[in-house]
Amino acid sequence: MKDNKFVLGVVGLGEGRSIISAVLNSEYYTLGNICDLNEELCKHRCEEFQFERYTTSYEELLKDEEIDIIGIYTPDQFHATHIKQALLAGKHVICTKPVLLGLEEAKELLDCQEKSGKKVFVGQSTRFFESVLQQRKAYESGSLGELVTLETHYKSDARWFLDRPWSKKAGFSWMYNFMIHAVDLAAWYLPNIEEVFGYGVVSSNTKEFGLNVEDTLTFLVKDKSGLYATVEGSYATPCLNKTIEFPIECTLRGTKGISRGGYSQLVMHQKTQKEILPEGKKSYALDANPADFFEEKTIRYDEKHPYYFRFEGESHHAGEYQNYIDYFAETLLSGGTPLPDLKEGVHTIAIMEAMSRSLHTGTPVKVDSILSEYGII
Numbered sequence: 119m120k121d122n123k124f125v126l127g128v129v130g131l132g133e134g135r136s137i138i139s140a141v142l143n144s145e146y147y148t149l150g151n152i153c154d155l156n157e158e159l160c161k162h163r164c165e166e167f168q169f170e171r172y173t174t175s176y177e178e179l180l181k182d183e184e185i186d187i188i189g190i191y192t193p194d195q196f197h198a199t200h201i202k203q204a205l206l207a208g209k210h211v212i213c214t215k216p217v218l219l220g221l222e223e224a225k226e227l228l229d230c231q232e233k234s235g236k237k238v239f240v241g242q243s244t245r246f247f248e249s250v251l252q253q254r255k256a257y258e259s260g261s262l263g264e265l266v267t268l269e270t271h272y273k274s275d276a277r278w279f280l281d282r283p284w285s286k287k288a289g290f291s292w293m294y295n296f297m298i299h300a301v302d303l304a305a306w307y308l309p310n311i312e313e314v315f316g317y318g319v320v321s322s323n324t325k326e327f328g329l330n331v332e333d334t335l336t337f338l339v340k341d342k343s344g345l346y347a348t349v350e351g352s353y354a355t356p357c358l359n360k361t362i363e364f365p366i367e368c369t370l371r372g373t374k375g376i377s378r379g380g381y382s383q384l385v386m387h388q389k390t391q392k393e394i395l396p397e398g399k400k401s402y403a404l405d406a407n408p409a410d411f412f413e414e415k416t417i418r419y420d421e422k423h424p425y426y427f428r429f430e431g432e433s434h435h436a437g438e439y440q441n442y443i444d445y446f447a448e449t450l451l452s453g454g455t456p457l458p459d460l461k462e463g464v465h466t467i468a469i470m471e472a473m474s475r476s477l478h479t480g481t482p483v484k485v486d487s488i489l490s491e492y493g494i495i
């Protein structure tokens with residue numbers, strides 16, 4: 119801590135740009151140092167944020183004793199190694215999604231984290247977007263009644279992402295890089311997902327890039343409570359305009375209402391049953407006026423656009439990161455564990471592994487059997 123603020127260092131300055139903005143706008147943090155292998159990018163970020171320090175060595179960043187927390191925004195394939203190094207250097211960690219690309223190193227990492235006594239928070243950014251936060255509040259207030267099912271998706275024509283050199287290297291998949299946002303939302307509402315089943319297609323659009331990973335996917339995930347969710351992804355074919363279909367969408371269907379929130383629309387649609395129904399009525403006739411029974415509204419948060427999107431267009435996630443780093447600090451100060459933590463993150467990766475196996479075996483796959491295979495439970 120310096121002047122009563124957490125000192126945070128950032129590694130990976132592409133999307134890492136968003137956490138730099140968040141740190142500089144937070145009352146809880148001060149920016150310790152920034153790091154990228156690409157020196158030009160380091161200089162560019164220093165100029166952009168009027169910051170004077172940088173390093174091209176992650177080891178040097180970790181040696182800085184003033185730094186309390188490392189924000190990791192390197193390519194997916196490096197997260198496991200970079201988290202472990204940070205923990206061994208005695209730092210707390212905020213790591214972007216996907217926390218891992220498989221479970222091979224999960225047990226070692228969980229043990230390393232426990233031994234270190236430090237926190238690892240997984241930056242599942244969508245949970246921290248305005249309409250998704252508001253939807254969660256509505257759900258927790260009980261206004262939707264009991265949850266019956268939910269549908270989540272992440273659908274985006276993301277072929278642009280294949281310009282990144284690491285997107286064509288082993289370990290990259292649309293599922294782990296993109297669909298994890300939709301999987302995380304399902305797991306947020308159904309925290310004990312035990313079985314998954316799904317289908318996927320590798321379209322010729324993906325094959326044109328020399329990749330052989332499913333780009334169009336649909337899964338059913340079942341929770342130990344008996345509830346289930348559908349989770350869908352689509353990444354290499356044209357998508358509808360985001361005002362018609364949110365790129366990331368979460369629809370909650372409850373006994374007394376329904377709501378739809380998502381990214382990147384600052385809007386939530388909600389329909390809830392009126393507290394007082396006409397006497398003796400539990401449902402309405404076909405010719406009745408639904409407005410007598412339900413309140414249906416579209417709530418907009420447009421004024422928050424500049425807060426959430428601070429750079430070109432909607433290219434980065436600064437507002438979500440602002441929300442999650444401030445939540446991280448507040449939780450740390452009150453002695454709690456910021457969620458999703460490494461354990462929860464690993465469970466989500468196990469769900470992803472079960473999805474992957476289901477695609478290739480054509481059968482439902484149990485999540486616990488995978489966790490026990492890797493010695494995690």
Ligand SMILES: NC(=O)c1ccc[n+]([C@@H]2O[C@H](COP(=O)([O-])OP(=O)(O)OC[C@H]3O[C@@H](n4cnc5c(N)ncnc54)[C@H](O)[C@@H]3O)[C@@H](O)[C@H]2O)c1
Nearest residue numbers: 130131132133154155156176191192193194214215243435
């Ligand atoms: N919504 C979200 O939460 C969200 C959005 C976008 C990206 N991401 C995640 O952020 C991560 C980075 O994605 P990106 O789009 O910024 O990729 P990118 O390729 O633009 O940036 C990654 C940066 O990491 C640097 N780097 C790689 N290895 C390094 C090392 N050992 N030490 C220091 N720097 C190193 C690279 O030079 C590069 O500048 C990915 O894991 C991605 O999944 C999350």
